[in-house]
Amino acid sequence: MRITCLHTAASNIAVFEAAAKALGIAPDTLRHEVRADLLAAAELAGGLTEGITQSTVAVLLALEPHADAVLLTCSTLGPAVESIARTSRVPILRTDEALAFAAVQADGNVVVLCAVETTLEPTSTLFHRAALRAGTRVDVQLVPGAWEQFKAGDIDGYLATIAQAADRAYVEGASIVALAQASMGEAAALVTAGPPPLTSATSGLRAAMKALVG
Structure with a gap:
């Protein structure tokens, strides 16, 4: 295989x-x-x-x-x-379609975090389409400054910024957080304010x- x-x-x-x-x-x-x-x-x-x-x-x-x-x-x-x-x-x-399907199975508010601005439109379209079918509400958000850290090679800073955004989403009422890009995945282990976010990988x-x- x-x-x-x-x-x-x-x-x-x-x-x-x-x-x-x-x-x-x-x-x-x-x-x-x-x-x-x-x-x-x-x-x-x-x-x-x-x-x-x-x-x-x-x-x-x-x-x-x-x-x-x-x-x-x-x-x-x-x-x-x-x-x-x-x-x-x-x-x-x-991978993001599989992530969207998994995310909208959750009850309550789903927050989807993106790092790259160019992914906002396709990610929003994909997740809102999945949410419409499932009857779930989603909120797609850009994490400011994160992608600049990634491109500069500051991977630890990038992951910390993503984790902080996920923690903030949980504090503000998210039921589950989904990390829209594969590069964000390792940030899931750093999140403390709620369940580990879903990852595209x-x-x-x-x-x-x-x-x-x-």
């Missing part, structure tokens, strides 16, 4: 490997492709363009022949999956395993 992950940050490899180990997924199941240029292009363009979508689709389809499932781990690029998900030879999944890998078993 092989699950290939398309990342836009090399640091997400360790995040997904750790999530796989915690879920009991066999070693060497995951393969990783990193295309930081795709997210960089989206940031430069102010969001996902048709050209970047086509480039992302091309990469996903190139990974398909060598995988039993493909996971797109970047929430900014997530909508690119929609045009090929139903026609692909193997499951091609968005764990949700995405669970969805991939379910699709393969199914």
Whole structure:
């Protein structure tokens, strides 16, 4: 069994490997492709363009022949999956879609935290669509300054900023917090004001395993 992950940050490899180990997924199941240029292009363009979508689709389809499932781990690029998900030879999944499905199962207020501004629109669309089906209320928020810390290489500061935002959301009444981007996942262990936030790595890998078993 092989699950290939398309990342836009090399640091997400360790995040997904750790999530796989915690879920009991066999070693060497995951393969990783990193295309930081795709997210960089989206940031430069102010969001996902048709050209970047086509480039992302091309990469996903190139990974398909060598995988039993493909996971797109970047929430900014997530909508690119929609045009090929139903026609692909193997499951091609968005980790953020799996996260959205898991988050809206919770009763009460769901707060979704984003670090990258370019992911606000696709993440809001995805989570509000899932919430509408489930009858749940969601609030999608940007964590100011976090992505600048990440790009500067201050990963400890980045994770601390995310955790502080999650703690603040719990204090203000959130029932569950979801961390919209894979790079945010390790901040979940730093949260103290409520249950560990949901992460896209764990949700995405669970969805991939379910699709393969199914």
